[in-house]
Amino acid sequence: MSLSRPNELEPLESLSMTDRVENILREYFADNGFKPGDQLPNEIEISQKLNVSRNVVREALSRLRMLGMVEARPRRGMTMAQPDLLAGIEKVMNPFILSQDNLKDIFEMRLILEMGIAEFLFARKNKKDLDALEEIVNKQKGLTTLTKEDEVAFHGKLYEMTGNETFTRFQSLLLPVFDHVFKSYYQVGEKDKQKIKDPVSHFDLFMILKKGTPEEFRKAMHKHLGVYYDTINKR
Amino acid sequence: MSLSRPNELEPLESLSMTDRVENILREYFADNGFKPGDQLPNEIEISQKLNVSRNVVREALSRLRMLGMVEARPRRGMTMAQPDLLAGIEKVMNPFILSQDNLKDIFEMRLILEMGIAEFLFARKNKKDLDALEEIVNKQKGLTTLTKEDEVAFHGKLYEMTGNETFTRFQSLLLPVFDHVFKSYYQVGEKDKQKIKDPVSHFDLFMILKKGTPEEFRKAMHKHLGVYYDTINKR
Numbered sequence: 001m002s003l004s005r006p007n008e009l010e011p012l013e014s015l016s017m018t019d020r021v022e023n024i025l026r027e028y029f030a031d032n033g034f035k036p037g038d039q040l041p042n043e044i045e046i047s048q049k050l051n052v053s054r055n056v057v058r059e060a061l062s063r064l065r066m067l068g069m070v071e072a073r074p075r076r077g078m079t080m081a082q083p084d085l086l087a088g089i090e091k092v093m094n095p096f097i098l099s100q101d102n103l104k105d106i107f108e109m110r111l112i113l114e115m116g117i118a119e120f121l122f123a124r125k126n127k128k129d130l131d132a133l134e135e136i137v138n139k140q141k142g143l144t145t146l147t148k149e150d151e152v153a154f155h156g157k158l159y160e161m162t163g164n165e166t167f168t169r170f171q172s173l174l175l176p177v178f179d180h181v182f183k184s185y186y187q188v189g190e191k192d193k194q195k196i197k198d199p200v201s202h203f204d205l206f207m208i209l210k211k212g213t214p215e216e217f218r219k220a221m222h223k224h225l226g227v228y229y230d231t232i233n234k235r
Numbered sequence: 236m237s238l239s240r241p242n243e244l245e246p247l248e249s250l251s252m253t254d255r256v257e258n259i260l261r262e263y264f265a266d267n268g269f270k271p272g273d274q275l276p277n278e279i280e281i282s283q284k285l286n287v288s289r290n291v292v293r294e295a296l297s298r299l300r301m302l303g304m305v306e307a308r309p310r311r312g313m314t315m316a317q318p319d320l321l322a323g324i325e326k327v328m329n330p331f332i333l334s335q336d337n338l339k340d341i342f343e344m345r346l347i348l349e350m351g352i353a354e355f356l357f358a359r360k361n362k363k364d365l366d367a368l369e370e371i372v373n374k375q376k377g378l379t380t381l382t383k384e385d386e387v388a389f390h391g392k393l394y395e396m397t398g399n400e401t402f403t404r405f406q407s408l409l410l411p412v413f414d415h416v417f418k419s420y421y422q423v424g425e426k427d428k429q430k431i432k433d434p435v436s437h438f439d440l441f442m443i444l445k446k447g448t449p450e451e452f453r454k455a456m457h458k459h460l461g462v463y464y465d466t467i468n469k470r
Contacts, residue, residue: 018297030329055290059297062253066298067327082334085341088323092302094265099317105401106320108355112402116351119457120343123467166340167347218453222354232358 021052021060026069029080040070040078086169093173095180107181110174111228113167114155114221118214120162129161130210137203146202148179154202186231200224252287256295259285261304264315275305275313321404328408330415342416345409346463348402349390349456353449355397364396365445372438381437383414389437421466435459 015023025046034040040061041049047057061078064070068084095103136153140146152175159168200223208217222229250258260281269275276284282292296313299305303319330338371388375381387410394403435458443452457464 016300019301022301026326026329030331033331035331036334055293058290059294062294063298063301065251066254066257066301067323069327069332080332082337083327083332085324085327085333085337088302088326089320091261091323092304092318092320094261096265096268096270097304097315097318098320099271102317102320102401105399108397108399109402109405112351112355112397112399113347114351115354116347116349119350119464120347120467162343162347164340164343164347166337167344170344215450229354232355 017052017056018059021050021056022063025060034080036080036082038080039076042077085166090173095177103181106174106177110178111225113171115218117162118217121209122214124163125161133157133206137206141203252291253294256285256287256291257298260295269315271315271317273315274311277312320401325408330412338416341409341412345413346460348406350453352397353452356444357449359398360396368392368441372441376438
């Protein structure tokens with residue numbers, strides 16, 4: 001390990017000692033094929049080899065621990081762990097601190113993802129899931145306006161039915177922001193939503209998922225999210 | 236601020252002091268509407284109010300700094316900043332430490348995203364981008380096998396053409412892992428790829444993007460990624 005080759009190409013002044021030690025450690029683990037369960041060098045060894053204070057090493061390891069990349073095991077000390085892929089995103093997913101560009105990006109990503117799941121839904125749907133989805137849409141049948149909870153119940157169930165846990169969790173992180181962004185940045189309101197002729201309901205989507213094809217499902221989903229898709233223009 | 240109400244429902248023993256202070260700070264910022272530029276209470280004040288050591292506060296703030304959520308400004312001290320949404324993911328995107336489930340999830344997410352971008356590509360394509368894409372596919376025309384760099388050049392250009400920076404960066408993070416996962420977990424090889432009749436090439440996709448419809452593009456992309464889609468089954 002050496003302090004003279006940081007990961008990023010940034011002027012050394014703008015990276016703190018902790019940033020640099022963190023980068024070096026991650027690079028060191030990757031270069032030396034560290035795998036979950038492998039024991040790390042201890043704090044004293046690291047600080048001696050890098051010639052930095054133990055406080056700096058402790059701060060850097062603390063960051064890696066937050067990401068789930070390392071963990072403290074009884075009797076073994078610090079070991080490599082399996083990181084939590086979405087830990088970082090989850091912690092910063094606050095509409096009031098994210099930039100406007102980030103928020104618009106997240107808004108669009110929800111649309112991109114919702115159009116892309118059809119194949120997975122059809123490949124993995126089963127009776128149990130369809131019954132649960134049917135129960136959700138039956139409760140909503142006939143309602144003229146849906147609450148945020150209604151939307152989350154239906155779309156959240158679809159995400160779950162993809163059988164992809166990371167995707168499900170990722171979309172669940174995006175969904176609360178989606179609403180905020182739509183209201184804040186796109187001057188479209190409830191009346192615009194009501195102007196759509198032959199709107200596609202959650203019940204319609206359920207029936208297509210039960211008996212239709214991925215293509216029909218996608219066409220219907222596109223119509224269902226029509227008022228959002230209409231906001232897509234040059235950026 | 237108080238130490239008695241942590242964010243997560245976990246036995247107090249499994250959260251370190253740093254974890255708890257980190258959670259409390261994030262909650263405190265959200266509850267009090269802290270926005271980028273707002274000055275934080277200083278380290279001493281935080282450690283006094285929470286009745287924890289300054290080292291613990293420093294570690295917690297260090298984590299938030301890594302996420303881009305706070306930054307040190309000359310003469311102002313620590314202030315709220317606009318976080319980097321993908322900072323956490325970028326740091327842990329190492330196939331050797333991610334779990335098998337996470338890796339398969341990421342593999343599938345690339346497929347989901349690639350099927351979902353058609354609307355954005357067609358809404359935002361312009362002459363400059365299409366010319367650049369044409370140059371890429373012309374270089375590849377007639378090649379019997381494509382290198383990893385060829386794939387990244389083409390698909391990377393498509394991601395860029397969505398006009399969504401977070402998406403572009405996200406997909407670029409997933410792409411290197413994609414290859415690794417496919418080779419490691421799905422016993423499909425080059426010969427299976429060559430068994431596909433009427434394969435859809437990058438050039439074909441380019442022509443459809445230039446002159447076709449989002450639906451045609453998606454059908455073609457589905458066929459282009461056919462060997463990967465065939466791996467989708469119950470999990």
